[in-house]
Amino acid sequence: MAGSTPRTSVRIKGKTYGASADKLGPIGGGRGYRRAVASGDHRVGTIDELLAALGAAKAGEVIFLDGAAEFDFTERIAIEKTVLDIPPGVTLASDRGVRGSKGALVCSDTFATRPFLRTMGDGVRVTGIRLRGPDPKARLQHHRRCVEKAGPDDHGFNHKYYYEFPISDGVHTTHDKLEVDNCEVSAFSIAGVNIVRGAGQHIHHCFIHHCQYNGLGYGVCLDKGEAHIHHNLFNFNRHSIAATGAPASGYEAHDNVEIGASLSHCFDMHGGSERGDGTNIAGDWLKVHHNTFRSKMRALAIRGVPVKGAEVHRNWFSHADTGEPTIYTQGNTAIRDNACGVKKPVIVK
Numbered sequence: 433m434a435g436s437t438p439r440t441s442v443r444i445k446g447k448t449y450g451a452s453a454d455k456l457g458p459i460g461g462g463r464g465y466r467r468a469v470a471s472g473d474h475r476v477g478t479i480d481e482l483l484a485a486l487g488a489a490k491a492g493e494v495i496f497l498d499g500a501a502e503f504d505f506t507e508r509i510a511i512e513k514t515v516l517d518i519p520p521g522v523t524l525a526s527d528r529g530v531r532g533s534k535g536a537l538v539c540s541d542t543f544a545t546r547p548f549l550r551t552m553g554d555g556v557r558v559t560g561i562r563l564r565g566p567d568p569k570a571r572l573q574h575h576r577r578c579v580e581k582a583g584p585d586d587h588g589f590n591h592k593y594y595y596e597f598p599i600s601d602g603v604h605t606t607h608d609k610l611e612v613d614n615c616e617v618s619a620f621s622i623a624g625v626n627i628v629r630g631a632g633q634h635i636h637h638c639f640i641h642h643c644q645y646n647g648l649g650y651g652v653c654l655d656k657g658e659a660h661i662h663h664n665l666f667n668f669n670r671h672s673i674a675a676t677g678a679p680a681s682g683y684e685a686h687d688n689v690e691i692g693a694s695l696s697h698c699f700d701m702h703g704g705s706e707r708g709d710g711t712n713i714a715g716d717w718l719k720v721h722h723n724t725f726r727s728k729m730r731a732l733a734i735r736g737v738p739v740k741g742a743e744v745h746r747n748w749f750s751h752a753d754t755g756e757p758t759i760y761t762q763g764n765t766a767i768r769d770n771a772c773g774v775k776k777p778v779i780v781k
Contacts, residue, residue: 439691440452440453440459440689440724440748441722441724441748442750442771442777443780444771444777444778444779447746447769448468448486448722448726448746449722449746449747449748449770449771449777449779450722450723450724450746450747450748450750450771451686451687451688451689451722451723451724451748452687452722453549453663453665453687454663454687456636456637457529457662457680458578458637458638459527459618459637459663459664459665459688459689459701460638460639460665460689461528461613461614461615461637461638461639461663462528462529462614462639463529463532464529465528465529465614467559467613467614468527468528468529468530468559468560468614469494469496469523469525469526469527469559469770470496470527470530471494471496471518472493472494472495472523472525473489473493473494473495473496473497473503474488474489474493474494474495474496475496475498476495476496476497476498476501477480477497477498478501478503479503479504479505479508482493482495482497482503482516483514483516486516486517486518486519486522488645489519489522490519490521490522490573490579491519491520491521491522491555491587491655491714492521492522492642493522493523493524494522494525495522495523495524495525496525496526496527496689497524497525497526497536497538497561498526498536499526499527499528499530499533499534499535499560499617500533500536500739501536501537501541502536502537503536503537503538503539504538504539504540504541504542505538505540505545505548506539506541506542506544506566507542507599507721509540509542509544509545510542510544515526515547515548515549515550515646515779516538516548516549516550517550517552517554518550518551518552518556518558519552519553520547520551520552520553520554520555520556520607520672521554521555521556522557523550523556523557523558523559524556524557524558524559525557525558525559525560525561526559526560526561526562527560528560528561528562528614528616528657529614530558530560534562535560535561535562535614535615535616536560536561536562537561537562537564538561538562538563538564539562539563539565540564540565540566540597540600540697541566542566543566543567543597543598543599543600543621544598544599544600545565545566545600545601546598546599546600546601546622547601547603547604547626548563548565548600548601548602548603548604548620549563549602549603550603550604550605551603551604551605551606551607551610551624551688553607553631554607554608554609555607555608555609555727556605556609556610556611557610557611557612557613558603558610558611558612558613558615559611559612559613559614559615560613560614561615561616562603562615562617562618563615563616563617563618563624564615564616564617564618564619565600565601565618565619565620565621565624565640565643566600566618566619566620566621567599567600567603567621567645568618568619568642568644568668569644569645570644570645570646570649570695571591571597571621571645571646571704572646574594574597574646575594575646575647577593577682578590578591578593578594578647581593587656590755594647597776599622599645599648600619600620600621600622601619601620601622601623601626602620602623602624602625602626602643603617603624603625603626604625604626604628605625605627605628605629605630605633606628606629606630607629608630608631608632608633608636609630609631609632609633609634610625610630610632610633611625611633611634611635611636612625612634612635612636612638613635613636613637613638614637614638615638615639615660616638616639616640616641617638617639617640617641617643617651618640618641618642618643619642619643619711621643621645621648621649621711622643622648622649622650622653623643623648623650623651623652623653623674624640624643624650624651624669625651625652625653625656626641626650626723627652627653627654627655627659628651628655628656628657629655629656629657630657630658631658631662632658633654633657633658633659633660634659634660635652635659635660635661635662635664636660636662636663636664637662637663637664638650638664638665639664640664640665640669640672640749641663641666641667641668641669642667642668642669643668643669643670644668644669644670644695645670646695648670648672649669649670649671649695650669650670650671650672650673650674651664651666651669651671651672651673651674652672652673652674653673653674653675654674654675654676654677654681654683655675655678655681656676656678656680656681658681658682658683659683659684660683660684661673661683661684661686661688662684662686662687662688663687663688664688665688665689665691666685666688666689666690666691666692666694667690667692667694668693668694668695669694669695669698670694670695670696671694671697671698671699671700672688672690672694672698672699673685673688673698673699673700674699674700674701674702675700675701675715675731676702676706676707676766677701677702677703677704677706677713677714677715677735677736678707678713679711679713679715679716679739680716681716681741681752682715682716682717682718682719682738683715683718683719684718684719684720684723685719685720685721685723686720686722686723687700687722687723688723688724688777689723689724689726690723690724690725690726690727690731691726691727692726692727692728693727694727694728694729695729696707696729696730696733697729697730697731697732697760698722698725698727698729698730698732699723699731699732699733700732700733701714701715701718701733701734701735701736701738701742702714702735702736703734703735703736703737703747703762704736705736706735706774711736712737712762713736713737713738713739713764714734714735714736714737714738714742715722715736715738715739715742715764716731716738716740716741716742717738717739717741717742718734718738718743718765719742720732720742720743720744720747721743721744721745721746721747722746722747723747723748724747724748724750725747725748725749725750725751725758726750726751727732727751728751729758730760731749731757731758731759732744732749732757732758732759732760732761733759733760733761734759734761734762734763734765735760735762737762737763737764738764738765739764741764741765741766742761742764742765742766744757744759744765744766744767744768744770745766745768745769745770746769746771747753747770747771748770748771748772748777749770749771749772749773750771750772750773750774750777751774757770757772757780768781769781
C-alpha cells in the first residue's frame with residue numbers, strides 16, 4: 433500500500449492548489465480504488481500458469497494474479513532471459529486494495545531485467561499488481577567512477593564503463609493506449625514505466641518509487657510518445673517523470689504528489705542539446721498542473737523550448753518558502769497562479 437500522507441492540497445481564496453483525489457479513489461491507488469479488479473478469465477498462482485496464460489489470452493480477456501501469490505522471476509530472467517509479453521488488448525491484473533490485499537508481487541532480483549513486462553500491441557492494461565525490480569539504489573559511487581574514468585574523448589563521462597553494470601526496465605511499451613493503474617512499481621534502474629513510442633498512454637493512481645539509478649532513474653519515462661499521468665504518488669526517484677523532448681511528444685501531469693525524497697529535479701523535459709539533434713525542441717507540449725511538490729529539489733526542468741508551449745499552473749510547491757516556484761525553462765512556458773510555502777502558502781501569479 434502507498435500508505436497515508438499529509439494533506440496534498442491547500443485552499444486559498446476559494447481555489448484549490450495541489451493534488452486532490454478523484455472519483456476513482458485515493459492518490460496512489462490501493463484501498464478505496466474503484467476500478468480494482470478481483471477476478472479474470474485466466475486465474476493464475478504460479479509462474480508457469482502465468483506464462484501459459486500470457487500465451488493463451490486474447491484481446492478483451494483478463495489474466496488475474498492471485499493477490500496472495502509471489503511470482504519471483506529472478507532465475508528465469510537470469511538463465512532464460514524471460515520477458516512477460518502481454519498480448520494486445522489483454523489486462524494483467526491483481527487485487528491491490530481489495531479487502532486488504534496488497535496485490536500479487538511480480539519481482540526479479542536479476543540486474544539485467546530489461547524489460548520485465550512488454551506490450552505486444554495496443555490497449556494493454558496493467559492494474560493492481562506490485563511490480564518490483566532488482567535495483568532500488570542510487571549507485572552514486574558508480575556514477576562518480578564513470579566521471580573519474582573519463583578519457584580525452586569521453587566528454588567527461590565514461591559511458592562504456594557506466595553500462596557495464598546491467599540495468600533494468602519495468603513496463604516497456606512501443607504501442608498505443610497502455611494503461612498502468614493501481615500498481616506499486618519500484619526498483620528499476622531505467623524506468624518503472626518506459627514509453628518508447630505510442631500515443632494515448634495513461635499512467636494513474638500508482639505508487640512509483642525507488643527508481644533512482646543516477647544517470648537514469650525515472651518513474652515514468654517518455655521518448656517519442658504522449659501520456660496522461662495523474663493521481664500518482666512518487667518518492668525516491670531521480671526524476672519521477674522524464675521525457676527526451678523528442679518532437680511531437682508531450683505529457684500532461686496533474687494531481688500527482690512528490691512525497692519528499694528525490695535525487696534530482698522531479699519532473700523533466702529534455703531539450704535538443706541532450707539529444708544532439710541540432711534543435712532546441714523540448715517536446716511538442718507540456719501541461720503540469722494541480723501537483724504537490726514536497727521534495728527540496730527543483731520541481732520542474734524544461735531544458736529547451738516546447739514547440740506548442742508549456743503550461744504550469746495551480747500547483748502547490750509546498751517546499752518552496754522563498755515564494756517562487758522552483759522551475760527552470762528556456763522559453764514558451766506560461767507559469768501562473770501557483771501556490772508556494774508550507775505554513776502560510778501564498779499565491780504566485
